Amino acid sequence: MLSRTLTSFRNVIVKKTIHFKQTRHHSVESLMEKYSLQKSICQSKKLPKDVNAEGVFACNELDLKEVNIYGFDYDYTLALYKPTMDYLLYNLGRQILIEQYKYPKEISRLDYIPDFAIRGLHYDIKKGVLLKLDSFLQIQFGSVYRGLTPLTDDEVLRLYRNRIMPIAYVEGNIKDNRQTSNTMIQLADLFSVPEIGLLCNVTDYFEKNHVDYHPEILFRDVRASLIDAHLVMHKIVPENVAHYLEPNKNLRLFLERLKNANKRLFLVTNSPYKFVNKGMDFLVGPDWKTFFDVIIVQARKPRFFTDKSRPIRIYDERSGNHIWDRVTKLEKGVIYYEGTVKQLQELTNWRGHQVLYFGDHPYSDLADVTLEHGWRTGAIIPELKHEIKTLNNTEFKENANWLQMLTQIIEDHQDCEGEDEERILQNWLDERDDLRYKIKIVFNAQFGSVFRTYHNPSYFSRRLFRFADIYTSNITNLMNYSVNHTFYPRRGVMPHEYISYFV
DSSP states (O other): OHHHHHHHHHHHHHHHHHHHHHHHOOOHHHHHHHHHHHHHHHHHSOOOOOOOTTOOEESSOEEGGGOOEEEEOTBTTTBOBOHHHHHHHHHHHHHHHHHTSOOOGGGGGOOOOTTSOOTTEEEETTTTEEEEEBTTSBEEEEEEEETTEEOOHHHHHHHHSSSBOOHHHHHOEEETTEEEEOSEEEEOSTTHHHHHHHHHHHHHHHHHTTOOOOHHHHHHHHHHHHHHHHHHHHHHGGGGHHHHBOOOTHHHHHHHHHHHTTOEEEEEOSSOHHHHHHHHHHHTOTTGGGGOSEEEESOOTTHHHHOSOOOEEEEOTTTOOEEOSOOOSOOTTOEEEEOOHHHHHHHHOOOGGGEEEEESOIIIIIIHHHHHSOOEEEEEOTTHHHHHHHHTOHHHHHHHHHHHHHHHHHHHHTTOOSHHHHHHHHHHHHHHHHHHHHHHHTTOTTTOOSSBSSSSBBHHHHHHHHHOSEEESOGGGGGGSOTTOEEOOOOOOOGGGHHHHOO
16 A cells, blocks of 8 residues: 555656656747747837937926925036036146156057046946946946956956945945945046046056056046146136037026026035136026025035035135125025035025925935935936937837847746757857847947946946936926926836736
């Protein structure tokens, strides 16, 4: 009896094993048929609609009816710059490296490469490499450079031992909400792009000419040279504003529209008054100050948002000096200097969700005001225009669609057995890698999209979506919406919801 029971049990196990193996076995013909069917379905699908390049995109629900006060940064928010600005800063920084820091005169022949880098990248100060991270702190292979030379995957793993970076290594040690040490720096604003260009060019020169150098010293010299370059740039640009600033005929109309809707406006910028005045005169007109209820220059953000006590002062336009009288109220038409957001709120009573502040930097402009003060925030991301133009390209849409569908059949049939089937699967994986590479390089040949790695959001995107309620490529894109418009975020698809949304 026991023998028959054991025999019966073994037969059941064998049948189940055979059934399991059969479910994992796919003939070459069936795999090719499924591939052809999937390809044919993809080709017959209607391509997605174009994305509106002048759209405003919501990360968080934002009802403009609740907003009574609009605040603005100046650089890359109200004022967008032409590529000539990058060349100017790069050339000034290179000259300072040679003249003040005694770098080899041969680097004067290293010209700026405009399409080499994007913002949002990380630079490892200790190891001297530039790399791109995703929202999970994973290194994007194929986007790690020493100078102008890409590192292989093996070289990257030898440097870091792991593809995932420890958060303390990336973000430093945090104490009392302040970063106390940093091994890596994120280059998060557009002014950092020429800095990256100079850093990589000089690194490349040292590497190719076998010059012994210290990566951290090089980084700090380049950073210091670019800080000094900004001081010179602030004097050069006002002499020929049209050569550096993008005209924006809608900016005045936008400000008029807000004032006609009885909104209060303020400007908080790190740039000096004379520089801002020339730029706003060009963009809006000589009466630009009449649109703003409060104007604060040389604010020293992010310290403006984080310092508890730093007196706000009056700037005297005629003498160019600061008046040291105590400021007890903020008056329209007066230019203010430094100060803190605490004083701004105390003197105006502008608080919380009634304030919407626009800037281009996810950290120094947006993070503290939303986390500490409850302001609503908008990010101006000029690169978004190029990103959306690329998304709307027909070939890109076709490749992105096929990538999704090819990945699905790989996932569904990856457990097949047999050498022939595995060769087919490897061909599919190779095709997938090729598609991912093509989709990457249409944004930027070295680093791809600002907003994503191969499949995950980039680290830059993660911080942007965390700190910005809305984002757009140009501040005047808001003219496409009423001052009472509500921006609704789209329902994001979680991994476990994918099939229920996309059958």
